[in-house]
Amino acid sequence: MPIVFAFPRLAGPFLALALAVPVAALSPGAVSAQEPEFFERPYAPGQWTFGRRLDESQLRYCVDERDPDWKVAGAIADAVAQGLLLAPQRYVVKSKIIMEDITKVYAVMLEHCDIHMGFKLIPGGYSNWATLTRAYYETEYVFVTADPDIQSLADLAPARPIGATMGTSAHIRLVSYLTALPREDRWPTYPMGTNDLALQSLLNGTVDVALVWAPHLWAKQREEPAYADLHVIDPNPLPPTTMGVGALLLADETFVRTAVDEAIAALSEDGTIAGILEEYGFPATALP
Amino acid sequence: MSLRRLLGLSVSVIPFVMLAAGLNAPSQAAGVDDLTPVTDEMLLNPPDGDWLMWRRTYNGWGYSPLDEINKDNVGDLKLAWAWAMTPGRTQETPLVHDGIIYVQNSDHTIQALDGASGDLIWEYQYELPDDAPVRGVRNKAIYGDNLIVATRDAHLLAIDTKTGQLVWDQQVANFAHGFGFSSGPIVANGVIVQGTTGCSRAQPGGCFFTGHDPNTGAELWRVNTIARGDTPEGNSWNGVPLEARHGASAWIAGSYDPDQNLIFAGVGQPYPWNAEISGLSPKSSDPNVTNDALYTNSTLAIDVSTGELEWYHQYLPNDSLDLDYVYERLLIDLPVDGEERKMVVTSGKIGIIEALDRTTGEWLWGVETVPQNVVLSIDQQTGEKTINPEVIPIIGQTTFNCPADPGGRAWQATAYSPRTQALYLPTVEFCSNTTVNVLDPGEIYTGGGRQTYSRVPVPDGDGNIGQVRAINLTDQSEMWMYRQRPAITSSTLPTGGGLVFVGSLDRKFMAFDDETGEMLWSSGKLSSSLESFPITYEADGKQYVAITANFASGLGRLASLTPEVKIPANDPITLYVFALPD
Numbered sequence: 001m002p003i004v005f006a007f008p009r010l011a012g013p014f015l016a017l018a019l020a021v022p023v024a025a026l027s028p029g030a031v032s033a034q035e036p037e038f039f040e041r042p043y044a045p046g047q048w049t050f051g052r053r054l055d056e057s058q059l060r061y062c063v064d065e066r067d068p069d070w071k072v073a074g075a076i077a078d079a080v081a082q083g084l085l086l087a088p089q090r091y092v093v094k095s096k097i098i099m100e101d102i103t104k105v106y107a108v109m110l111e112h113c114d115i116h117m118g119f120k121l122i123p124g125g126y127s128n129w130a131t132l133t134r135a136y137y138e139t140e141y142v143f144v145t146a147d148p149d150i151q152s153l154a155d156l157a158p159a160r161p162i163g164a165t166m167g168t169s170a171h172i173r174l175v176s177y178l179t180a181l182p183r184e185d186r187w188p189t190y191p192m193g194t195n196d197l198a199l200q201s202l203l204n205g206t207v208d209v210a211l212v213w214a215p216h217l218w219a220k221q222r223e224e225p226a227y228a229d230l231h232v233i234d235p236n237p238l239p240p241t242t243m244g245v246g247a248l249l250l251a252d253e254t255f256v257r258t259a260v261d262e263a264i265a266a267l268s269e270d271g272t273i274a275g276i277l278e279e280y281g282f283p284a285t286a287l288p
Numbered sequence: 289m290s291l292r293r294l295l296g297l298s299v300s301v302i303p304f305v306m307l308a309a310g311l312n313a314p315s316q317a318a319g320v321d322d323l324t325p326v327t328d329e330m331l332l333n334p335p336d337g338d339w340l341m342w343r344r345t346y347n348g349w350g351y352s353p354l355d356e357i358n359k360d361n362v363g364d365l366k367l368a369w370a371w372a373m374t375p376g377r378t379q380e381t382p383l384v385h386d387g388i389i390y391v392q393n394s395d396h397t398i399q400a401l402d403g404a405s406g407d408l409i410w411e412y413q414y415e416l417p418d419d420a421p422v423r424g425v426r427n428k429a430i431y432g433d434n435l436i437v438a439t440r441d442a443h444l445l446a447i448d449t450k451t452g453q454l455v456w457d458q459q460v461a462n463f464a465h466g467f468g469f470s471s472g473p474i475v476a477n478g479v480i481v482q483g484t485t486g487c488s489r490a491q492p493g494g495c496f497f498t499g500h501d502p503n504t505g506a507e508l509w510r511v512n513t514i515a516r517g518d519t520p521e522g523n524s525w526n527g528v529p530l531e532a533r534h535g536a537s538a539w540i541a542g543s544y545d546p547d548q549n550l551i552f553a554g555v556g557q558p559y560p561w562n563a564e565i566s567g568l569s570p571k572s573s574d575p576n577v578t579n580d581a582l583y584t585n586s587t588l589a590i591d592v593s594t595g596e597l598e599w600y601h602q603y604l605p606n607d608s609l610d611l612d613y614v615y616e617r618l619l620i621d622l623p624v625d626g627e628e629r630k631m632v633v634t635s636g637k638i639g640i641i642e643a644l645d646r647t648t649g650e651w652l653w654g655v656e657t658v659p660q661n662v663v664l665s666i667d668q669q670t671g672e673k674t675i676n677p678e679v680i681p682i683i684g685q686t687t688f689n690c691p692a693d694p695g696g697r698a699w700q701a702t703a704y705s706p707r708t709q710a711l712y713l714p715t716v717e718f719c720s721n722t723t724v725n726v727l728d729p730g731e732i733y734t735g736g737g738r739q740t741y742s743r744v745p746v747p748d749g750d751g752n753i754g755q756v757r758a759i760n761l762t763d764q765s766e767m768w769m770y771r772q773r774p775a776i777t778s779s780t781l782p783t784g785g786g787l788v789f790v791g792s793l794d795r796k797f798m799a800f801d802d803e804t805g806e807m808l809w810s811s812g813k814l815s816s817s818l819e820s821f822p823i824t825y826e827a828d829g830k831q832y833v834a835i836t837a838n839f840a841s842g843l844g845r846l847a848s849l850t851p852e853v854k855i856p857a858n859d860p861i862t863l864y865v866f867a868l869p870d
Binding site (some may be wrong): 007043045048064066067068069076095096097098099101102104105118119120122124125126163165166167168169171172175179185188189190191192193194195197201206213215216240248 | 309327375376377395419421422463464465468488489491492528529531532534560564565566567570573683684724725726727729730731732733740858859
């Protein structure tokens with residue numbers, strides 16, 4: 001016989017003895033979480049030592065050399081600074097850590113930069129301490145394979161597995177699509193921890209198709225011959241999953257955000273950003 | 289290179305504020321030269337005045353027999369001394385041996401203080417790499433002449449308890465891949481046992497427990513927390529290959545049964561939480577494959593000498609709500625249905641206390657505590673749970689589950705008193721509107737969360753988020769419950785004086801009558817919320833009670849439910865030590 005639990009559980013007689021207080025109006029905010037420690041309110045060692053900076057003739061920006069597009073983003077940030085008649089001050093984040101909690105950006109920004117390039121415009125994807133500029137380019141997640149016979153996702157037989165970079169918008173879209181299919185028509189989909197791991201699983205034959213961030217594939221194919229033969233396939237029957245990329249700011253930097261947004265709009269309008277993307281052969285488009 | 293600094297006994301303590309008159313005059317610094325080595329026998333039967341391991345004794349009770357401070361005089365308890373620690377975030381458990389108290393700051397400064405006076409004796413600064421997280425570690429161990437310390441960048445250190453000098457430094461895993469330690473080790477039968485955490489993305493294949501030589505730190509054995517191979521356990525990941533299995537962090541220290549030479553330790557849930565994203569749902573049609581995701585949410589019984597996994601019990605297969613059956617394991621011997629049983633007792637975030645026979649792994653009983661709508665029923669023979677399908681997060685929908693992260697109970701440990709045969713639980717009551725969201729705001733930076741929890745009070749609740757619950761383990765009945773609006777945020781500390789100490793989000797340290805739940809004492813408001821592990825110890829023949837005030841990543845997150853409770857934004861950390869007036 002199972003024990004059957006009741007919900008809601010009835011409050012016991014102990015309540016009368018407890019120090020009950022009236023319920024105040026509550027407005028709990030939506031918060032995000034990850035494992036095993038996560039902080040809705042970021043903390044940086046010595047955070048109170050960072051005061052208002054005095055030199056306002058500079059645009060201090062961060063790029064992270066672990067980002068595949070960091071040189072492209074740096075060129076765009078330089079153009080933004082120039083457009084605002086400010087001197088660009090680049091800080092390149094260098095680290096061996098493969099994945100980091102986003103609150104680490106808080107500490108980096110306190111010390112080094114007004115804007116941090118390279119963040120996806122995900123609705124509801126950020127906590128209250130951060131805000132994003134408008135997108136300076138748009139790119140997409142891509143399905144990739146080494147099999148020359150596969151030109152679109154529709155060519156992939158149902159039993160053949162896909163290695164998807166875990167938890168991306170494209171992965172979630174793929175999973176949602178598969179859920180609607182009969183079991184026998186689904187592709188097994190394995191969550192890979194990073195774009196790198198997804199591509200590695202493709203190279204070592206664990207999966208037949210990898211779902212990765214297009215800039216990551218672009219960087220890999222420029223740097224390592226082993227990735228040269230991989231090709232992007234048509235996502236059909238799925239639509240493309242595109243994503244704007246902008247810069248992250250601390251939420252109270254509203255003036256900077258407005259100025260940078262205006263600069264990005266102007267640089268998109270006059271073709272500057274498109275020119276930078278073309279110069280690097282980068283798989284993205286400037287947004288009108 | 290690590291920086292070592294040895295400070296003399298004359299170093300003055302950081303000034304502290306006496307909260308009330310009539311306090312202890314600082315006594316003479318304890319003599320570190322007189323420190324005795326911590327032996328195996330001492331760990332088996334710790335001196336009453338010592339606190340030698342995370343939960344004080346191998347059985348994980350978190351109970352101290354000291355009774356100088358008791359029901360009759362606890363009302364006179366005053367601040368004896370305080371020590372400002374490095375600001376930041378920690379979940380500290382001080383250790384005490386021969387009157388010396390050892391603490392680990394969030395920046396990994398390790399300090400030895402005179403337990404009576406609070407005077408600094410020595411400190412050792414471990415230099416974390418610049419890009420390693422600067423946070424504390426829940427616990428340490430002490431063995432022989434060494435303090436055994438775990439670091440956030442996955443090193444184990446041995447530090448001389450008398451001098452603060454580094455004896456050895458052993459890297460266990462590569463922190464660049466996310467591996468790290470948020471809890472420290474226990475030492476059992478001459479082996480250091482350490483659990484690893486941070487196994488969510490960049491390091492597929494899950495986490496592990498390791499055994500180490502206490503003389504050198506050398507690794508003796510390793511137990512992977514994600515099952516592998518062509519076995520029923522290895523085939524429990526729905527056909528997902530090893531390189532796509534994530535999670536199963538071992539982030540809480542275990543307990544030890546010397547009769548069986550077994551460590552009992554918990555393992556966390558699979559990642560990402562959402563089963564559609566993790567590949568654990570929908571279930572495979574292959575009859576040889578399950579989606580239980582072993583050994584997540586399990587107790588592992590590991591031979592401490594060999595590292596052999598003797599048995600396991602999984603409490604919650606395919607957990608998609610981060611309900612984490614990872615916490616402390618209490619080894620308690622009591623009758624069950626008239627028969628004396630050797631139990632291992634634990635609870636996950638869902639707050640259901642469950643007991644196993646620790647000689648066989650047989651499930652014995654379970655009892656619900658906080659309001660929850662996840663488990664509809666439990667099979668009384670096997671412990672198998674029937675999960676409410678309406679609460680399982682689905683992409684594109686919002687589900688309502690009670691409790692949610694950080695749990696009806698979190699890492700704050702429960703404790704058991706042999707005086708009352710009761711388990712004392714710090715709990716919270718709340719629910720959540722939960723939605724699945726994406727993980728990758730940046731290429732490197734994550735934290736958009738696997739799921740978003742919009743936390744709300746329990747429907748038809750009384751507005752009290754925090755509770756201290758006393759559950760009589762002889763019949764699993766509720767002995768008493770204390771309720772208050774702010775969350776209860778520290779572990780519980782029952783003592784031989786008939787008291788249960790506990791701390792709360794609103795910066796109070798309290799003492800309750802262990803039999804009635806009557807509050808007998810409360811401190812003034814301290815420097816921050818109390819999210820740590822209180823201890824009690826003896827120095828110079830006098831009993832002290834210590835707790836670290838700090839904001840941490842546990843139940844402090846429930847501050848959004850009580851916005852009127854304000855805590856300092858700069859995350860001060862202070863060690864407070866209380867005693868009776870002389």
